[in-house]
Amino acid sequence: MGGQYYNSGVQHLSDFSDADMVASLVKADAALFHYRDYRSAVRGIMNSAEMPHLKRASYVPDTRDFVAGSLTYAENLIEYIVFYAIVRGAADMFTAGDYGVAVIHNYIWGNDRTTHSAMRLGPGARSEFMSPDEVSSAGGAFQGIADEMLSEDHPPAPIDELDSLR
DSSP states (O other): OOSEEESSSEEEGGGOOHHHHHHHHHHHHHHHHTOSSHHHHHHHHHTTOSSGGGEEEEEETTTTEEEEEETTOOOSHHHHHHHHHHHHHHHTTOOTTOOEEEEEEOSSSSSOOOEEEEEEEOSSSOEEEOOHHHHHHHGGGGHHHHHHHTOSSSOOOOEEOGGGOO
């Protein structure tokens, strides 16, 4: 999960001091503490969307695909730590046949529309960051959904099934 982040200016993660990292983790822990459960944590991620159609929570029972997120989440190390902590915690509930992927990808801003980082989930209660070679293609898993959400013809109706999922 390397890269550059805001920390008294833009700084590469490898240049963060130990004190900077501790401060970032303390802030991330404080943010996580405010969520009572995974559903409220996912809702927090979705609430970052700058417009209703830029967030999504949906489940397809036939394929057992759950997609949740925001196209305008954050570009800050603390929020990234919070995101991956939520995802890793949810993966603890996976059964032996469950798997997935979590991605932080810039689908909108600037010319740098790349995958920042990605995590493989499963099988079962496992999670690990993907290698740099795998990360480069992970954002493509959600490109079709992002394209639909960013339709220039007319914004799609928001899809938010989070509260109805059990």
